[in-house]
Amino acid sequence: MMRRGLAGQRLVAAFLGGALLFNYPVLSLLDRSEPFFGMPMLWVCLFAVWAALIAVVAWIAERGAR
Amino acid sequence: MLTGTVVVAASFAYLMLLFAVAWYGDRRAEQGRSIIANPWTYAMSLAVYCTAWTYFGSVGRAASGGVWFLPIYLGPTLAMSLSWIVMLKMIRISRTYRITSIADFIASRYGKSHLLGGLVTIIAVVGMVPYIALQLKAISSGYSVLTGSDDSGVFPFATASWFNDGTLYVALTLAVFTVLFGARHLDAAERHEGMVAAIAFESVVKLLAFLVVGGFVTWSVYEGFGDIFARAFANPDLAALLSLQTASTAGYGGWFAMTLLALLSVIFLPRQFQVTVVENVNEQHLRRATWLFPAYLLLINIFVLPIALGGLLYFGRGTVDPDTFVLSLPLAHGEKALALLAFIGGLSAATGMVIVETIAVSTMVCNDLVMPLLLSTKRFKRNVHPDLTGLLLGIRRGAIVVVLLLGYLYFRLAGEAYALVSIGLISFAAVAQFAPAMLGGMYWRGGTRDGAFAGLLAGFVVWAYTLMLPSVAKSGWLDRDFLDQGLFGLDYLRPEQLFGLAGLDSISHALFWSLTANIACYVLVSLARVPTGQEATQATLFVDVFSRGQDAPATFWRGRAQVQDLQPLVARFLGAERARRMFEAYARERGVRSIEELKPDAGLVQFAETQLAGAIGSASARVMVSSVVQEEPLGLDEVMDILDEASQVRAYSHELEEKSQALEAATAELRAANERLTELDRLKDDFMSSVTHELRTPLTSIRAFSEMLLDDPKIDLKDRTRFLTIIVSETERLTRLVNQVLDMAKIESGHAEWHNTDIDMRELVGHAAETTDQLFRDRGAVLEIDLPDAAPHLRADRDRLLQVLLNLLSNAAKFVPDGAGVARVRLSAETGQLRVDVTDNGPGIAPEQLGVIFEKFRQGGDERSRPQGTGLGLPISRQIVEHFGGRLWVQSRPGEGATFSFVLPLPLESERGAGHAMT
Incomplete structure (x- = not known):
């Protein structure tokens, strides 16, 4: 059962991490005016953090399936 | 531009395709080969979250607020990472208690209350109406952009009267389709496999269409992301969109509020509840959806900002409504087919949302609003309607049409004053009001019906006052005065700056006040009184759903009803044929042959009520069942008793477990003891057979020689003397053996007599050596004696110790080699x-013999060569030495002789003193 086990706790940790990264003040650190390889820093960072969070959650959820 | 006919024909063709998918899904479900029973379809069906708002509105939002379209998708990502905790519990609760909507969930949790169910339904309907209006607006404005019937694309059909308003026909068409998808027949579990298949299909279509358009804008119109962003950076107006702070005035607080709003919405939107919870086939599917659905959201959002910037760069600000960039950009580049595909994608998003949302809302309206009212009318009670399935279907279909028409009405009233996103957010804020009652209900036992009602009502009123009314007022249908000056001219009642709270955007402002009022009322009113029995029952069932078995819902009331009453009742709402099949299945489950043999117990009533709950909601099912059941409701005390009983049973079982463990340990001990006894028994048998064997050998020879003497009286004197000598020696041997056995038995049983005196060991060893001197001389051996000059006296039985010494010395005499034997006895004081x-x-002595020579009747050496002996000497010696607290042992290596040693403890000084004093 994943609910009570390690996977459940990992998912909560992932949630807390995501909530931290997607909000002030961390968000303000990403909000820079200079471009990142020609693309807006904030836009790139938000999608990168988002993708990383999904990857982490996928790893936890699918691993728990075994 | 495309002609209206082409667009309408393509749209209808697409809807027909959807319908075919749904039909195929239904058919496969009937055959038992479900196409939605896999995690991919499940995750795709969750993407019904992405509506026309996402499809068209995100671009519009990005065009005015840059990355501010993102919180609406980041929130769900966060929510999904908790899905295995929150949504799984909702799924389990709903499956166990046949809950089919949010209204039913809340009503059921707080004591199966009609009042609560009704309130939740009203909030859902009112809250969803703007959202449905948004879909209608998206379709109609998309249509007008495609066909060019309105040049600006901003105000489609603004001047048309209602009967030639295309949007009305869009709404009606969608109503027909929704009825076809979701309300063709009645399902006890409110599950619609075909619809889910169609929704999953739609999700794929809208994603692909949006990605194709995004790819077109990014790489065909411009030269990739870099190009678009480089141009945007060059334009100060657009560069401002690329930063969070400059793009919107809402600030980080607004960002957080938006994320929270979306997080709650993805859990509590009626359509999300429908696909996530009600349509869930297998709980395990949630596992993949946990990441696949957020991944879908990420994909569909990658091109939002590029399309928005591309559109603004191409058209400039103010000429074309950014909400329609997805269509107008391909059109402007002459890509008609692409524009049509984009429109189909948008249509997909809109129809998917409308279908699922209205089905979910119509279930609520039917089960939690209309049925309770109908059931409470006297006329309905008097009339015995044989079959109500038709009525139920009629109510649902009516509800679907009414909800869509309400959506249309809102669209006419307020739709034109707002961008798509703003309308959607109003609905989100309404849905967020369910959160305290839902989450509180799942994790807190103390929530009561009154608390939930107060919280929902307060939250809803504040929401309506701070968001809904302003949206209507801003479109000119209400006097704007109350917006600017407050209700009754009271300044602190201004809807968008309630109590003077300024500096927040209207959504954060409304969310803060409504959730504050909601949570405060929910908690405070709940804490005002103790929950009733019914509330406590349901609270326990919901909060502890995982620890209770899935199969056996607890029955917290006493009641009995005849199956003859219950079956017709269920048949009235589900149809006679289906009811019969259900009861037959239940009878089989219970192990009886026919329906008539079912026991009229609480379990049967529970079964009937659960079946009914799926069709008409838990509160109505309760009312209907109680009309035929003789029952006594339980008070809080009794419910608590039952719960206590359950915990007592748990305690007992724990105790039992401990006892059985103790029992196991005792069994193991007993087994070991038994083994020891068996071994002792075996030893005793061995001992007996050894003793008899040892007795028989001398007896046999005594008898043989005696018979010879008897038979032959003429035997000569020499032989006669020899024979008699043998007989005498054998008799002596017998006597010795018997004495030793008796000795042994006495010592072992503790009955031996010990005559302790002060002993000088030097004298004793000398005496023993003298006694055995003849033995050694007979063997031609030498006995060396090594005594210290003085040795302390010890206190023991002199005769016994002499016995030990004689035994050891005679053993040595027996084993030394003939003629060359050397033995040595040594006394030392340590x-x-x-x-x-x-x-x-x-x-x-061979190493393997070292241990056994001290056992009874086990003599060293091999059978033939060993000298005569009883085999009891060493065991008795050891017993004697140990009796005096000493130790007897042997050291030997084959071929190198043997050394038998024993030590005896000296008495302590004080004892010695006492001994002397006595003598």
């Missing part, structure tokens, strides 16, 4: 003890 060693130069 600290606290005296030691005696008897060494011989015999053949020695």
Whole structure:
């Protein structure tokens, strides 16, 4: 059962991490005016953090399936 | 531009395709080969979250607020990472208690209350109406952009009267389709496999269409992301969109509020509840959806900002409504087919949302609003309607049409004043009001019906006052005065700056006040009184759903009803044929042959009520069942008793477990003891057979020689003397053996008599050597004696110790080699003890024999060569030495002789003193 086990706790940790990264003040650190390889820093960072969070959650959820 | 006919024909063709998918899904479900029973379809069906708002509105939002379209998708990502905790519990609760909507969930949790169910339904309907209006607006404005019937694309059909308003026909068409998808027949579990298949299909279509358009804008119109962003950076107006702070005035607080709003919405939107919870086939599917659905959201959002910037760069600000960039950009580049595909994608998003949302809302309206009202009318009670399935279907279909028409009405009233996103957010804020009652209900036992009602009502009123009314007022249908000056001219009641709270955007402002009022009322009113029995029952069932078995819902009331009453009742709402099948299945489950044999117990009533709950909601099912059941509701005390009983049973079982463990340990001990006894028994048998064997050998020879003497009286004197000598020696041997056995038995049983005196070991060893001197001389051996000059006296039985010494010395005499034997006896005083060693130069003892020579009747050496002996000497010696607290042992190596040693402890000084004093 994943609910009570390690996977459940990992998912909560992932949630807390995501909530931290997607909000002030961390968000303000990403909000820079200079471009990142020609693309807006904030836009790139938000999608990168988002993708990383999904990857982490996928790893936890699918691993728990075994 | 495309002609209206082409667009309408393509749209209808697409809807037909959807319908075919749904039909195929239904058919496969009937055959038992579901196409939605896999995690991919499940995750795709969750993407019904992405509506026309996402499809068209995100671009519009990005065009005015840059990355501010993102919180609406980041929130769900966060929510999904908790899905295995929150949504799984919702799924389990709903499956166990046949809950089919949010209204039913809340009503059921707080004591199956009609009032609560009704309130939740009203909030859902009112809250969803703007959202449905948004879909209608998206379709109609998309249509007008495609066909060019309105040049600006901003105000489609603004001047048209209602009967030639295309949007009305869009709404009606969608109503027909929704009825076809979701309300063709009645399902006890409110599950619609075909619809889910169609929704999953739609999700794929809208994603692909949006990605194709995004790819077109990014790489065909411009030269990739870099190009678009480089141009945007060059334009100060657009560059401002690329930063969070400059793009919107809402600030980080607004960002957080938006994320929270979306997080709650993805859990509590009626359509999300429908696909996530009600349509869930297998709980395990949630596992993949946890990441696949957020991944879908990420994909569909990658091109939002590029399309928005591309559109603004191409058209400039103010000429074309950014909400329609997805369509107008391909059109402007002459890509008609692409524009049509984009429109189909948008249509997909809109129809998917409308279908699922209205089905979910219509279930609520039917089960939690209309049915309770109908059931409470006297006329309905008097009339015995044989079959109500038709009525139920009629109510649902009516509800679908009414909800869509309400959406249309809102669209006419307020739709034109707002961008798509703003309308959607109003609905989100309404849905967020369910959160305290839902989450509180799942994790807190203390929530009561009154608390939930107060919280929902307060939250809803504040929401309506701070968001809904302003949206209507801003479109000119209400006097704007109350917006600017407050209700009754009271300044602190201004809807968008309630109590003077300024500096927040209208959504954050409304969310803060409504959730504050909601949570405060929910908690405070709940805490005002103790929950009733019914509330406590349901609270326990919901909060502890995982620890209770899935199969056996607890029955917290006493009641009995005849199956003859219950079956027709269920048949009235589900149809006679289906009811019969259900009861037959239940009878089989219970192990009885026919329906008539079912026991009229609480379990049967529970079964009937659960079946009914799926069709008409838990509160109505409760009312209907109680009309035919003789029952006594339980008070809080009794419910608590039952719960206590359950915990007592748990305690007992724990105790039982401990006891059984103790029992196991005791069994193991007993087994070991038994083994020991068996071994002792075996030893006793061995001992007996050894003793008899040892007795028989001398007896046999005595008898043989006696018979010879008897038979032959003429035997000569020489032989006669020899025979008699043998008989005498054998008799002596017998006597010795019997004496030793008796000795042994006495010592072992503790009955031996010990005559302790002060002993000088030097004298004793000398005496023993003298006694055995003849033995050694007979063998031609030498006995060396090594005594210290003085040795302390010890207190023991002199005769016994002499017995030990004689035994060891005679053993040595027996084993030394003939003619060349050397034996040596040595006495030495060590600290606290005296030691005696008897060494011989015999053949020695094999290592495997070292242990056994001290056992009874086990003699060293091999059978033939060993000298005569009883086999009891060493065991008795050891017993004697141990009796005086000493130790007897042997050291030997084959071929190198053997050394038998024993030590005896000396009495302590004080004891010695006492001993002397006595003598």
